[in-house]
Amino acid sequence: MKKLLTAIGEYCLLIKDSINIPQKRNVFWRTFMREVNDLIINSLGLVVFTSGFVGAVVAIQMFNNFDASSFPIPTAFVGYATKAVLILEFCPTIISLVLAGKVGSYIASSIGTMRVTEQIDAMDIMGVNTPNFLVLPKILASVLFNPLLIAISFVIGIFGGYAAGMITGNWTSTQFTTGIQMYTPNLFYIYAFIKTVVFAFLIATIPSYYGYTVKGGSLEVGRASTQAVVWTMVFIIISELVLTQMILG
Amino acid sequence: MIEVKNLKKSFEDAEVLKGISTSFEDGKINLVIGQSGSGKTVFLKCLLGVFEPSSGDILFDGRPFGSMGKEDRQQLRTEIGTVFQGSALFDSMTVQENIMFPLDMFTNMTYRDKKKVVSKVIGQVELGNAEKKLPSEISGGMQKRVAIARAIVNNPKYLFCDEPNSGLDPSTSIVIDELLTYITEQYKTTTIINTHDMNSVMTIGEKIVYLRNGIKEWEGSMHDILTADNKYLINFVYSSALFKELRKTLLEKRQNL
Numbered sequence: 439m440k441k442l443l444t445a446i447g448e449y450c451l452l453i454k455d456s457i458n459i460p461q462k463r464n465v466f467w468r469t470f471m472r473e474v475n476d477l478i479i480n481s482l483g484l485v486v487f488t489s490g491f492v493g494a495v496v497a498i499q500m501f502n503n504f505d506a507s508s509f510p511i512p513t514a515f516v517g518y519a520t521k522a523v524l525i526l527e528f529c530p531t532i533i534s535l536v537l538a539g540k541v542g543s544y545i546a547s548s549i550g551t552m553r554v555t556e557q558i559d560a561m562d563i564m565g566v567n568t569p570n571f572l573v574l575p576k577i578l579a580s581v582l583f584n585p586l587l588i589a590i591s592f593v594i595g596i597f598g599g600y601a602a603g604m605i606t607g608n609w610t611s612t613q614f615t616t617g618i619q620m621y622t623p624n625l626f627y628i629y630a631f632i633k634t635v636v637f638a639f640l641i642a643t644i645p646s647y648y649g650y651t652v653k654g655g656s657l658e659v660g661r662a663s664t665q666a667v668v669w670t671m672v673f674i675i676i677s678e679l680v681l682t683q684m685i686l687g
Numbered sequence: 688m689i690e691v692k693n694l695k696k697s698f699e700d701a702e703v704l705k706g707i708s709t710s711f712e713d714g715k716i717n718l719v720i721g722q723s724g725s726g727k728t729v730f731l732k733c734l735l736g737v738f739e740p741s742s743g744d745i746l747f748d749g750r751p752f753g754s755m756g757k758e759d760r761q762q763l764r765t766e767i768g769t770v771f772q773g774s775a776l777f778d779s780m781t782v783q784e785n786i787m788f789p790l791d792m793f794t795n796m797t798y799r800d801k802k803k804v805v806s807k808v809i810g811q812v813e814l815g816n817a818e819k820k821l822p823s824e825i826s827g828g829m830q831k832r833v834a835i836a837r838a839i840v841n842n843p844k845y846l847f848c849d850e851p852n853s854g855l856d857p858s859t860s861i862v863i864d865e866l867l868t869y870i871t872e873q874y875k876t877t878t879i880i881n882t883h884d885m886n887s888v889m890t891i892g893e894k895i896v897y898l899r900n901g902i903k904e905w906e907g908s909m910h911d912i913l914t915a916d917n918k919y920l921i922n923f924v925y926s927s928a929l930f931k932e933l934r935k936t937l938l939e940k941r942q943n944l
Contacts, residue, residue, distance in 0.1 A: 465791050472779070556775040563735050564789055565764035 455569035473579035489591040493598025517617020520599040534637035538670040542645040546666035549649025550659035576642040584638035694743035705901040721898035768838030770848040774830040776822040783818040789841040828859040846876040852884040
């Protein structure tokens with residue numbers, strides 16, 4: 439219990455020290471752009487690949503369920519249901535969990551390696567505010583650009599569902615596009631993007647905490663990286679429940 | 688000048704530093720020596736502010752580090768250059784970016800001016816054409832030079848080096864020692880070096896502090912070591928058969944004179 443409270447306290451202090459005005463704006467801008475490249479642009483391929491295939495799988499499953507239904511459901515509803523599932527759950531949550539694995543392990547291991555090779559000590563001794571220098575660009579890159587990744591994921595997922603129908607011949611182009619044009623409440627989009635921003639913050643900060651506080655050598659960095667991914671996923675799932683109850687409940 | 692007054696540091700129940708008092712003068716090479724586990728690194732990290740001392744004080748030109756506020760400490764840290772045992776170069780930056788980093792963070796110089804300063808320092812540490820390379824693409828000796836260049840680029844008043852010769856071959860170690868001597872004279876820095884290297888002890892140690900089990904066992908210069916009467920120091924410095932023989936010869940020579 440004491441360990442848990444200490445960890446929560448350390449995490450809060452790290453966030454507090456991170457969220458400050460950068461010591462040098464031009465250096466911060468350079469670091470921020472590098473993080474956008476490492477955390478966002480480098481994740482684009484994985485997001486596109488996962489979204490396309492899962493969009494197709496969701497659409498096929500919807501079609502099979504509607505087909506097996508005891509009362510007739512118009513095939514156009516495959517498009518609508520796929521869109522709703524992608525907005526509400528798949529794009530913000532599942533893609534965030536995928537990113538927690540990819541980006542989370544990268545953040546924890548890169549900061550952890552800097553810690554064990556004394557690079558962070560070197561910066562501290564120079565007078566650099568290391569949480570601000572190392573963590574803030576990651577928080578901003580994730581919080582500002584993860585919504586863009588999720589929006590791309592949504593578009594690709596819909597396209598995946600559309601393509602599945604064209605390949606299998608289970609639904610026509612007109613049926614699917616009619617479905618996706620059906621009314622969707624704005625609240626669904628708001629809910630999806632609020633979730634994305636919260637998850638992005640968790641993806642950037644929890645692995646940063648594990649990397650920043652690691653002690654030991656490469657083995658400990660590996661362990662910290664695994665723990666960071668696991669706890670980020672746990673907190674994504676818990677916060678999803680809380681947000682769903684708050685926004686849709 | 689750095690003065691250390693009755694410095695103590697404990698980790699939970701273990702007292703690692705047991706009341707060390709000494710001083711390190713400007714423009715001199717000060718060596719801290721001792722067996723592994725004697726408290727050298729903890730001592731250096733207390734001086735650097737990485738570890739908070741349990742008691743005692745450290746004065747940087749009369750400014751007590753212990754009672755300094757966050758901003759004063761930040762300011763003092765810009766006057767400190769550090770060379771870590773493993774060099775601690777930033778992996779994602781080139782040699783030039785590593786050296787330029789303190790200038791980027793703590794000065795308002797233009798890129799052209801920074802480039803000029805970096806080129807001068809690169810020349811001083813003889814890094815040749817390595818400026819566009821990443822730390823992983825250069826040798827251990829060159830990494831140490833980059834670390835030294837990064838430590839001195841901001842004209843520090845105080846230079847700290849933790850085992851600058853570790854992992855280097857004897858001839859590269861000599862080059863690094865000569866470089867540190869040159870920099871200390873040139874920049875008039877208070878240089879403190881943690882070392883195991885007996886060649887450094889014999890050739891550049893203007894002041895030597897010998898730590899044993901967290902206590903200052905002896906202090907003096909490289910000239911005093913030969914005739915020192917502390918058996919622990921003698922056993923540590925002249926531990927190999929070759930060094931024992933050398934000491935015997937030097938003492939005989941001195942007696943004959």
